[in-house]
Amino acid sequence: MSEIINVSAIAKVEKEKIRKRIESFRSNGKATPTLATVLVGEDPGSVYYMDMQKKVLESLGGTMLKLTLTEDVSEQELLSTIGDLNNDDKVHGIMILFPLPKHIDEHKVAMKISPSKDIDGVNPMNIGLLASTSGGIAPCTPSSVVEILKDTLGELKGKHAVIIGRSNIVGKPLIQLLLREHMTVTVCHSRTRDLKEVARSGEVLISAMGRPKMITEEYVGDGAVVIDVGTSELDGKITGDCDLESVMKKASLVTKVPGGVGTLTTTILMRTLVDLYEKSES
Amino acid sequence: MSEIINVSAIAKVEKEKIRKRIESFRSNGKATPTLATVLVGEDPGSVYYMDMQKKVLESLGGTMLKLTLTEDVSEQELLSTIGDLNNDDKVHGIMILFPLPKHIDEHKVAMKISPSKDIDGVNPMNIGLLASTSGGIAPCTPSSVVEILKDTLGELKGKHAVIIGRSNIVGKPLIQLLLREHMTVTVCHSRTRDLKEVARSGEVLISAMGRPKMITEEYVGDGAVVIDVGTSELDGKITGDCDLESVMKKASLVTKVPGGVGTLTTTILMRTLVDLYEKSES
Incomplete structure (x- = not known):
């Protein structure tokens, strides 16, 4: 007989582990793991995903910074926003919601995200590290x-x-x-x-x-x-x-x-955030 | 009935194409495609490979710069040598012969080679580009x-x-x-x-x-x-x-x-050199 895998049970266990890790940072007086998510335009799928990320992350004790840019933002402005987030010590992970408007080159955007904050592993450097070392960040x-x-x-x-x-x-x-x-x-x-x-x-x-x-x-x-x-x-x-x-x-x-x-992906994203946070602290 | 593939015939055709491409650069008064190969120590396999590269490349009209460093060179010195080659406009491809002595971190060396001169595709950036785009450089x-x-x-x-x-x-x-x-x-x-x-x-x-x-x-x-x-x-x-x-x-x-x-690899390496050369000129 075939059985359906209870993925939400797996997510629940993972969430509990993440919550404890974030609690231990707090009880040691450390900063809160912070994800910056950038939305360009108003794609309904992306808006939904962003809101869910925020809800899950905050329920685990983390912080999310929502950055929304209008559909007509220039490529240069978006790249410069990413540059600012790369340089911001209070931000541990950066997520740019794809798809982007057609006038923006997604490859350039992926290349701009600092590999050490690239939470969904879109920078080719992380793709290469994933393939050739024990490091790298996977989506x-x-x-x-x-x-x-x-x-x-x-x-x-x-x-x-x-x-x-x-x-x-x-x-x-x-x-x-x-x-x-x-x-x-x-x-x-x-x-x-x-x-x-x-x-x-x-x-x-x-x-x-x-x-x-x-x-x-x-x-x-x-x-x-x-x-x-x-x-x-x-x-x-x-x-x-x-x-x-x-x-x-x-x-x-x-x-x-x-x-x-899909029940597990946001949780795993938050686990990656906590991993990046720990690396930035070490 | 089984047949043995005539790889040297394939190499011969490829070599002819490469020779013509290099000739056309020369007849247009352009620089000669130049490979810098760095040997640390005296590993006999690496010495043989280096000499063969030189022979093949020169037979095709290219130039090879042989850099030999002693076994006890520091990691820092090797990295600084690579940095110089990255900045040298007359060098179009860089090859570091592996294995390196144990006191040198091969990963750091691979990361140091400029992705645009990384002729054997060892920099994780090229590995990632190869996996995720139509670009990148393959070994x-x-x-x-x-x-x-x-x-x-x-x-x-x-x-x-x-x-x-x-x-x-x-x-x-x-x-x-x-x-x-x-x-x-x-x-x-x-x-x-x-x-x-x-x-x-x-x-x-x-x-x-x-x-x-x-x-x-x-x-x-x-x-x-x-x-x-x-x-x-x-x-x-x-x-x-x-x-x-x-x-x-x-x-x-x-x-x-x-x-x-093995009859074809050095030829393909030289084809990559000519590809990198053309990109650097464009």
């Missing part, structure tokens, strides 16, 4: 996937994971994180031939495509663990990559959407 | 593997490659290069379970372990293309990862060692 979504897998499976070493999707924000950093756990890793994407067959070869299947309900039982190996990172809108509802009913005929464990990976 | 060995595959197979899109080995200098950058070619990519390593079975699933198998003759027909899918990146010493001879006779029972095409991938 919160792939980190959340690894957390769920570790909590669910314990030892990951030697297991075969198949990732569908090779985006910079999920698939590619996930390769590096799973290799760190000594998993065998296969990366598939839109050009993969025999996708069903390759997907079935994974003891762990992670889908990060954003194609609602595409993944059916035909993509799932017997007893596989399936992590659904897709979020799309279908008929006005947030929908994952998995056709849950079908997938559950073959999988041993699955995450659902909503109520799955 | 010459994985780039040579891709060149051989393109020359041999033509279209790589959608084909399944299995890489054995996850080093920073071969396996990991190869993941990114093969994803750029839209291949499906599997990465295996010492902790992979059922390695034979996973290896057999590849239409292309790339072995980069340095375990002499470990790869036998049991690791090779019917008609697979096998690229051997291993080089070890066995009984005083340079030996690849493949037991060639055995592998040839199953593979359609194979590279041998010596006389395989």
Whole structure:
């Protein structure tokens, strides 16, 4: 029988750990971990995410600095805002909400964030450190996937994971994180031939495509663990990559959407903030 | 029947292209592409590699600056030498021969090389750019593997490659290069379970372990293309990862060692030098 992974239980445990770490800073008379989040324009998804970050962070004892810039802000002004945050000792993490307006080059923005404050690992320096050292900063979504897998499976070493999707924000950093756990890793994407067959070869299947309900039982190996990172809108509802009913005929464990990976990402982001804070203090 | 890939023929064609590019700079009265190679100590492998680089580069019309520092040079002195080369407009590429003496931190050295002159892609900035953009600089060995595959197979899109080995200098950058070619990519390593079975699933198998003759027909899918990146010493001879006779029972095409991938790497390094030169001029 297939079971749904209780991701909010994992998030609850993580939150408790983070809360204790922040409390211990406070009781030692230290500063409060502070995240600066920059929103350009009024993208509703970004506004929602920003408000949720603030709520979660404050519930854990941290502080969030909300910076909102108008849609027509120049690239130069945004870069200079980031420069100020880089130089501000009271700010430990910087998050720029993407997508940005078309007249702003997202690559330049990512390059401008100080690698030591780059909480979602978008600066190529962090991407490179993640790939080539034990350091670097990983984005919160792939980190959340690894957390769920570790909590669910314990030892990951030697297991075969198949990732569908090779985006910079999920698939590619996930390769590096799973290799760190000594998993065998296969990366598939839109050009993969025999996708069903390759997907079935994974003891762990992670889908990060954003194609609602595409993944059916035909993509799932017997007893596989399936992590659904897709979020799309279908008929006005947030929908994952998995056709849950079908997938559950073959999988041993699955995450659902909503109520799955997304339940953990903001918590993991805050854990990264506390990690960056500790590094800045040491 | 299995065939051995004629890598030196591929190198010859590449060399001709590079020679023409350098000639055209000269006939336009421009400077000569110049590589600075830094050797610390007297590691015989590094001395050999340095001399070969010089020979190849000069045969193509380029210039090589050989810098040799004694084994006991301080880290600070080496970093300052690199800083000088970063600032020298007449130098277009910088290569530091690894391994370095134990008292020098290789990571610090890699971080010091200007990303725009980092000819073998060791600076994490280039590793990150390679993973997340269409830019970045790849090390010459994985780039040579891709060149051989393109020359041999033509279209790589959608084909399944299995890489054995996850080093920073071969396996990991190869993941990114093969994803750029839209291949499906599997990465295996010492902790992979059922390695034979996973290896057999590849239409292309790339072995980069340095375990002499470990790869036998049991690791090779019917008609697979096998690229051997291993080089070890066995009984005083340079030996690849493949037991060639055995592998040839199953593979359609194979590279041998010596006389395989290594025949192309210095040429590809020089192609990168010319690319960096052109960027510096533009």
